[in-house]
Amino acid sequence: AQSVAQPEDQVNVAEGNPLTVKCTYSVSGNPYLFWYVQYPNRGLQFLLKYITGDNLVKGSYGFEAEFNKSQTSFHLKKPSALVSDSALYFCAVRDSLYNTDKLIFGTGTRLQVFP
Amino acid sequence: DAGVTQSPTHLIKTRGQQVTLRCSPKSGHDTVSWYQQALGQGPQFIFQYYEEEERQRGNFPDRFSGHQFPNYSSELNVNALLLGDSALYLCASRRDRGLNTEAFFGQGTRLTVV
Numbered sequence: 001a002q003s004v005a006q007p008e009d010q011v012n013v014a015e016g017n018p019l020t021v022k023c024t025y026s027v028s029g030n031p032y033l034f035w036y037v038q039y040p041n042r043g044l045q046f047l048l049k050y051i052t053g054d055n056l057v058k059g060s061y062g063f064e065a066e067f068n069k070s071q072t073s074f075h076l077k078k079p080s081a082l083v084s085d086s087a088l089y090f091c092a093v094r095d096s097l098y099n100t101d102k103l104i105f106g107t108g109t110r111l112q113v114f115p
Numbered sequence: 116d117a118g119v120t121q122s123p124t125h126l127i128k129t130r131g132q133q134v135t136l137r138c139s140p141k142s143g144h145d146t147v148s149w150y151q152q153a154l155g156q157g158p159q160f161i162f163q164y165y166e167e168e169e170r171q172r173g174n175f176p177d178r179f180s181g182h183q184f185p186n187y188s189s190e191l192n193v194n195a196l197l198l199g200d201s202a203l204y205l206c207a208s209r210r211d212r213g214l215n216t217e218a219f220f221g222q223g224t225r226l227t228v229v
């Protein structure tokens with residue numbers, strides 16, 4: 001079965017500190033992995049994706065994510081958090097085996113960055 | 116580039132009524148998908164349209180139907196509304212050049228069923 005797990009409902013971090021938002025996935029084929037961010041009363045904004053190649057991918061606003069095949073994880077990271085990074089973050093996967101456009105989303109992690 | 120645009124932004128309907136939501140994809144995009152995001156949940160896939168046909172469908176009842184027009188814009192129709200249909204409805208578009216392209220989302224339509 002295809003699924004995405006985001007084990008933390010909320011992550012709190014002080015401004016200037018590094019942040020990590022965790023994501024694990026389960027698919028039958030090769031995963032296409034995505035991170036999106038959602039600000040209040042807004043849609044989803046694309047941050048970055050992993051398709052193939054380097055396990056560390058860089059995206060918008062200084063975010064990066066590390067793909068780990070053995071741990072089936074795709075954690076989102078940023079070296080130095082900003083208060084403006086406070087938002088809801090979603091990890092999503094597309095399963096290559098099924099030739100599907102469908103994205104499977106996690107339940108989201110609320111990131112709170114304190115000044 | 117206007118990105119993905121959805122209308123209306125907010126809507127209040129009564130149980131049993133019907134509703135139509137609209138979506139214009141990002142310029143150059145030909146594939147449109149619809150998602151339902153209930154409060155506190157991640158988006159759930161409803162269906163996808165490509166070349167004016169429904170190409171894939173998620174686990175939603177037949178009360179949910181859609182349409183894609185020749186200009187790639189799309190509509191989501193929900194009949195016989197239930198209280199449980201209250202959610203944020205998101206439209207996503209992408210260019211169909213393989214599964215590795217990312218989807219771009221609109222700001223959503225907040226549907227409240229009373």
